[in-house]
Amino acid sequence: MKRLLSPLLLLALVTGCAAHRSAxxxxxxxxxxxxxxxxxxxxxxxxxxxxxxxxxxxxHQLELAWVRKQLxxxxxxxxxxxLMTPAPKTTTTARDWGNYRSRFIDPIRIRxxxxxxxxxxVTLERAQAMYGVPPEMVVGIIGVETIYGQNMGNLRVxxxxxxxxxxxxxxxxxxxxxxxxxxxxxxHFLVMMHQAxxxxxxxxGSYAGAMGLGQFMPSxxxxxxxxxxxxxxxxxxxxxxxxxxxVANYFKxxxxxxxxxxWYAPAFNxxxxxxxxxxxxxxxxxxxxxxxxQLGVVPQDGMQHAGPLALVELRNGDDAPSYTVxxxxxxxxxxxxxxxxxxxxxxxLGQEVAAARTGTVPQVVQLSVVPTPELAPGEAQPLTPAR
Ligand SMILES: [Ca+2]
Numbered sequence: 001m002k003r004l005l006s007p008l009l010l011l012a013l014v015t016g017c018a019a020h021r022s023a024x025x026x027x028x029x030x031x032x033x034x035x036x037x038x039x040x041x042x043x044x045x046x047x048x049x050x051x052x053x054x055x056x057x058x059x060h061q062l063e064l065a066w067v068r069k070q071l072x073x074x075x076x077x078x079x080x081x082x083l084m085t086p087a088p089k090t091t092t093t094a095r096d097w098g099n100y101r102s103r104f105i106d107p108i109r110i111r112x113x114x115x116x117x118x119x120x121x122v123t124l125e126r127a128q129a130m131y132g133v134p135p136e137m138v139v140g141i142i143g144v145e146t147i148y149g150q151n152m153g154n155l156r157v158x159x160x161x162x163x164x165x166x167x168x169x170x171x172x173x174x175x176x177x178x179x180x181x182x183x184x185x186x187x188h189f190l191v192m193m194h195q196a197x198x199x200x201x202x203x204x205g206s207y208a209g210a211m212g213l214g215q216f217m218p219s220x221x222x223x224x225x226x227x228x229x230x231x232x233x234x235x236x237x238x239x240x241x242x243x244x245x246x247v248a249n250y251f252k253x254x255x256x257x258x259x260x261x262x263w264y265a266p267a268f269n270x271x272x273x274x275x276x277x278x279x280x281x282x283x284x285x286x287x288x289x290x291x292x293x294q295l296g297v298v299p300q301d302g303m304q305h306a307g308p309l310a311l312v313e314l315r316n317g318d319d320a321p322s323y324t325v326x327x328x329x330x331x332x333x334x335x336x337x338x339x340x341x342x343x344x345x346x347x348x349l350g351q352e353v354a355a356a357r358t359g360t361v362p363q364v365v366q367l368s369v370v371p372t373p374e375l376a377p378g379e380a381q382p383l384t385p386a387r
Contacts, residue, residue: 005229043162044072056187060193070190072202074162077155081169083207084178090383096317097341097367104144104345105352113139113353115238116148123228123241131248132258136245140350141336145215150236152213153312161186161209161218185209188218196233203237212236213243214250224250254335257307257328262347264302264325266311270373272296278311283340285310285328294327299325312340314367322367 043049049071057064088303117124117139124135146152164182168175189209193200205211209218216225216236225234228245236243273296278287285308292309299309302325313328324330327341333343348364355362 005256012280013181017157025198033121039291041374042072043074043076043166044068046166049162049166052183056190057107059189060191060194062191066194067190070158073158073201075156075159076167077163077207080153080155080160080163081167081206082214083260085171086173087171094317095315095341097314097322097344098208098316100341101348103344105349109143109147109349110352110356112148112150113143113349114356115356116142117353120240120244125243127228127244127248130245131252131256133248133251133256136350136354137251137256137333137346138244139353140348141247141333142213143211143349143353144241144342144346146213148211149240152204152215153210154204155207157203157209157211159207161189164209167316183185183208186314188222192218192222213240214247214384216246216250220250221246224253229330234377250336251332255328256332258284259303260307260327261305262327262329262333262343263312263365264305264327266323266368267300268368268370269293269296269298270371273370275311275370279313281310283312283326283331283334283343285326287311287332297323297325302327314341314344320369322369324367325367 053067168179225246229241
């Protein structure tokens, strides 16, 4: 973090961002400008920002003058609230797993993944030995997040976090909660920069303030980032090893079970099928394999699975949804970004890269649709209106 980003790198970084670990980033269509409000006043002069500065200075024994100086350097970025505002329902098209997948899994990203894996094979194996997280999972995350460092975001993290901490879009359904979250992230960020002696204006990231190869938010950086190349500091921007170790440590801390599959292919028993019950806990693993089978979904190859399982539903636009059975490890991937689509994309990219390295068939997630009941000849279509 102490090293300056090279001008070449900054040029190469793309505005906007890769996936970020919250649902906010799922909707990024441009919106009409926010109503202009207090953000015309610089943060260095705003009463709410000054009160916040006093609070965190006291909480962390920082010099108030230093905290105020950092806020005075923060700039409102008008595009950031727009990117954080969910698209109106009327313009939101139905979610489509195929579209989502094609954004993250393509030959260019797979080739970049093969190179990243080959360049870091020893480190990836060391991370697996230490944290129990296999290389394909780390490779999947870093590929989906930043295309292996090609797209780490080029906005000043200080500006993004100040904008979201003090000018969070009020049209957002969880505006108050999210604004508090970003005030916490800004707090983590300032404390980290102070400890590292890094100018707060230096780090660049996504519009949400996520940083480095694995797009860690400041709170994640301070809790789970590790120095995995042993040079005495944590640098998730330039050290692939630090990024690899940190992603693996994050997974371990969020419940990754070494050696456990991520998913099982479901088979449906229509007579017993109770989708409302199975889908009620969403993607939180809840049912034992036998409970799931009693509710009409048989996890193929997973009837001996010891832990809880979840039925995961993926929308396919106007077509019927498809399903997979997720394990605790599937759920752990969603702790990185709260989306089952994200988890599948990470899994599948990692598997595609693994297969491309070895010339094998990728073990991507098998999805199933609920079969249509077969009708006996002459039997009435149950949904056809009577005449
Ligand atoms: Ca390091």
